[in-house]
Amino acid sequence: MLEVKDVYKRFGGLEALKGVSFCVNKGELIGLIGPNGAGKTTLFNVISGLLKPEKGIIKFKGIDIVGLRPYEIARLGIGRTFQLSRPLMDMTLLDNVAVACIYGGRKRVGLKEARSIALEKLRLVGLADKAHLTPKSLTLLERKILEISRALALDPELLLLDEPLSGLSPREIDMHVSLIKKIREDLGVTVIWIEHVMRAIMGAVDRVIVLHQGAKIAEGSPREVAKDSNVIKAYLGEEYAKG
């Protein structure tokens, strides 16, 4: 589904991504981990079109997406969330999701139809009763859920989640992880998930990709990666197995 080949991204003198390559198959739940500054969010930004890599090929469903504008990539079926959740504060929850339905969805829908679809999606995640409020009144967990609903409103085939668990309490983490698992199982969405909360991600994903200082240093099942000496070296000095 997603093919990333030899991607390089630099900012001035800093090489944020050095020849990153990997593949993601349809329906997989992939974990993307690595110490801070490894380039994970940069990778997401490159895939979703916010940044243009200096070198490299990225193919989504066989289509070359490097150089496409972010909104075109969204319409192709890649949705994403952001590290610090960014709800649209001046709009109701309903409209937050509806606008994604309208502009990013598979088919053209009108406002009314989009709002009813949005209501359904909010109902699925349990936010329907707050549909007419603005995100100002939401808790952190609810904002993150809203963020995911909004990305899902695109009917995406690939979902990029950027540290969805940061700042959540252990109970909230469990709730959020089961939501993510549900997305993969019930909706069949392929997910790439950046995370620092190891215990949550290692138990949930099919495969793990590890980045360190812009390069991929390991790839494999959670257990393989956890034992990989390069990975341990990269994380040495950091709190390992957080959460």
Add this chain to the structure above:
Amino acid sequence: MIYALRELRSKFKSGIKNPLFIFVILLALLPLALQEPYLLYVATLVLIYIVIAVSWNILAESGQFSLGHAAFFGIGAYTSTLLYKYFLVNPLLGMPFSALTSCALALLMGVICLPLREFYLAIATLALSEVLRTIVIMLPEITGGAVGLGIPPLFGGNRVLNYYLMLAIAVIALSTLYAVRRSKLYLALVTLRCDEVVASSIGINPVKYRLYAFLLSALFPGLCGGFFSFYVGFIDPFSVFNIEISIAPQIMSVLGGIYTFWGPIIGALIIEPVKEFLRISMPTGYLVVYGIIMILCIRFLPRGIMEALKAYTGMSEAVPVGGRKCSR
């Protein structure tokens, strides 16, 4: 885009019992109450400013804060005037062309302003407006220069007929912009304002919608400009490219409630008559009222009257709340 037009039409038809409809009826009956021609003149000005303020507000809704709206008004004014002067085009026919040139200018401005944000955008639009004014002044052979041009007034100067013409323009403008507010285009604009990155990530083309916003907000001020020169029978660059025309809609929108539909209207209804009244009683420096209102408004009522009304009537946040740039 076709979808938007279809939606607009259906909204049109269902809007009869609307507060806007009632408002228009009241405005239509106004000349019966205001017999004095000067008052009718003020009322016409109020209508013009209502249209400009609501139009400016739409651009602000997309996050683009323009300080150069006078340019649209001015170019509209000169279009209809010059079309008459050189091609003897009837002003009523000339006015749609005013709207056209205004839109063309809006596209130009919009494209120039694409990479710009906030303060830079404000200054760029101001600069463009000033450049246009300077160009007009520096080409007296074509535009009459700083001295201006005189033209025969519309309808022979009949204030009542002119009022109704302006009212017709205002009705078209307000119903269109009202319908836009209820359309999906509006959601795109607000999303753009709140968070451009998020907007991109959900499929909104920022370039397209920023330009749409510029177009929509320039169309009617251009039309008003086209009307205005023939209304007063005279045009000169200092009055139609006046920076006041750029600043007034902002004060009106902020006073009434920025990012709302009725806010700019309320603002215009309050400020313009006050200004005109002051102009008579205090010919020098009457604009000080603008400054004072602006200061007091921002300081004590930053979200405008609409917000205060909402708080007073205890309405819940059922509609998009204006005032704050979206914060995390």
Add this chain to the structure above:
Amino acid sequence: MDPSIITFFQVMMCGLLVGGLYALFSVGLNVIFGVMKIINFAHGEFLMLGGYLTYFLFMLANIDPLLSIPITMALLFLVGFLIEKSLIKPLAGGPPYSYILLTLGISIALQNIALILWTGNYRSVPVWYSALPLSIGPISVGLSLVVAFTVAVILTAILYVLLKRTTFGKSVRALSQNPELAQAMGINVSKMYTLTFCLGAMVAGVAGSLVAFTMYIFPSVGFEIAIKSFCIVILGGLGSFGGAIVGALLLGLAESFTSVYLPGGSGWAPVVFFAVLLITLVVKPQGLLGAKA
């Protein structure tokens, strides 16, 4: 020497001198933006007030503008203080457009109050050195302009030293680069904001004094110069001290050259400058000397 070359240098000289005045004004504006991240649309009115103050001090008490500069500085500092404390500070944390509108409002209010109090008549201070030309070789320029330029240069240099060498200056720069860190290191952000604003007002006031005896003072003089100054600081790069100076000199030169060499004269000057500004905004939005965002 060839007369056209003389003219060229004359024009250039004139442009640079005027540019120096613009520079003084612009660096003040620039510092306010750099620290407070707000654009003060009322900055021009500080210049205007300084100009009128200088004028009246001269007319009523016969005080030479150069001598009244300290008075101007003190009074404008006070005006800046009052405005900042009562109007600007309470706005912290609000939407970005509110600063634009507030300072615009202050600008309009002050301009019109000046109009009411002092009429729209052009004022200027006729000092003994106003009419004297200064000859540098074949080039002659007005002595008053040279004096004003000298004062402007001195003051700008003092400002530069202030910002680069003193503790105050370091705090200012820390604040403009990283407000959170600066605060964590114990800098009183609120007090610094006020001081910076007052400093900018003070400098603008002096610029006004200089304008008073080299050009004219009228209610909207500040606004006109302020608009040019916004363009200057954007052209030079918002937040860049050197950029403001470069931009100001460029504007001075542009105005000077267009008024002499372009048919139609000074009328085209704003177009030329705005065009340059717009091109800069599109090509290199952070300005000539600005840092990449």
